[in-house]
Amino acid sequence: MDSLLSQPQTTRMNPPEDLRARLTVQGGVWQMLPDIAVKALAMARDPNCSIKEFASVVERDPKLATEILRITNSAFYGARNPIMNLKQAVTRLGFAHCRNVILAASLGSAMRKLKLSEAWMQLLLWRHSVLTGMLAMSLNRRFNLGFIGEEFTAGLIHDVGRSLFAIIAPEDFAKADPLDFIEGPGVLQQEHEILRTDHCELGAWFIAQNKLPEALVEVVLMHHEPAKATEHRKLVATIAVADHMANYLQSNGSADEYDAQENPAIEVLFEASPGNVLACCTEARLLMSETMCEANSANGPFSMS
Ligand SMILES: [Fe+2]
Numbered sequence: 001m002d003s004l005l006s007q008p009q010t011t012r013m014n015p016p017e018d019l020r021a022r023l024t025v026q027g028g029v030w031q032m033l034p035d036i037a038v039k040a041l042a043m044a045r046d047p048n049c050s051i052k053e054f055a056s057v058v059e060r061d062p063k064l065a066t067e068i069l070r071i072t073n074s075a076f077y078g079a080r081n082p083i084m085n086l087k088q089a090v091t092r093l094g095f096a097h098c099r100n101v102i103l104a105a106s107l108g109s110a111m112r113k114l115k116l117s118e119a120w121m122q123l124l125l126w127r128h129s130v131l132t133g134m135l136a137m138s139l140n141r142r143f144n145l146g147f148i149g150e151e152f153t154a155g156l157i158h159d160v161g162r163s164l165f166a167i168i169a170p171e172d173f174a175k176a177d178p179l180d181f182i183e184g185p186g187v188l189q190q191e192h193e194i195l196r197t198d199h200c201e202l203g204a205w206f207i208a209q210n211k212l213p214e215a216l217v218e219v220v221l222m223h224h225e226p227a228k229a230t231e232h233r234k235l236v237a238t239i240a241v242a243d244h245m246a247n248y249l250q251s252n253g254s255a256d257e258y259d260a261q262e263n264p265a266i267e268v269l270f271e272a273s274p275g276n277v278l279a280c281c282t283e284a285r286l287l288m289s290e291t292m293c294e295a296n297s298a299n300g301p302f303s304m305s
Pocket residue numbers: 158159199223224
């Protein structure tokens with residue numbers, strides 16, 4: 001099973017120095033996670049940590065605690081009985097799962113806080129992140145992929161490089177990425193020609209600098225080339241499948257004419273179970289429609305508040 005518990009190692013990401021400098025403040029890279037989240041995540045890795053101790057640390061950040069409960073109680077997250085407090089959340093989900101919810105809550109709020117100069121861009125990219133995360137959850141549930149929340153977090157963060165470009169190089173980003181969600185094979189090449197790097201490389205470098213887990217770094221770096229993924233191949237392929245579906249939904253408005261045969265990541269995801277390739281292709285439109293419907297529900301996860 002892919003795990004978010006390991007930490008990133010040195011990677012091959014090396015975006016241009018001037019772009020890196022624009023993501024740096026007072027000698028360090030912008031921090032995505034609040035201090036309490038960093039501490040809670042470290043505690044969740046400690047096998048001797050007690051639920052009481054863990055909950056008392058997270059409760060020191062009421063916004064984080066509220067967001068964790070909001071996620072665990074969301075209809076989409078599948079809580080049958082409401083979870084009333086953090087101790088219940090840890091007992092019900094376990095530390096590893098809780099850790100993924102903390103990451104999702106913290107990264108979600110960090111991404112909403114990234115201030116793009118154009119509000120419409122921010123909204124479109126946020127919807128894309130959430131939709132990709134939710135589609136990854138649907139795939140995980142339908143095909144028993146064995147993830148425990150990391151697929152949602154990975155979907156949320158996979159295109160963080162695009163938001164970063166929109167902030168640090170808005171004019172070049174507008175030329176390189178029209179945000180129409182029609183992604184041909186040349187999308188990364190076009191970014192390289194204009195921005196001297198691409199959103200995968202910039203995003204992966206940034207989240208590695210933020211000491212986020214290696215699995216997320218690989219997803220951000222490889223989601224356009226899942227066949228080349230190694231260590232966290234199943235997670236990367238899941239996000240690549242979900243990303244293709246999310247792009248289609250955002251550029252076409254519905255799943256009615258979606259042709260899953262054109263989603264190359266499905267073969268990578270189910271390379272060990274060819275029967276599921278067929279099932280995924282057959283059921284893709286229904287899975288996409290149901291997930292889109294859930295995402296659009298009142299007070300659903302698209303909310304920017
Ligand atoms: Fe992407």
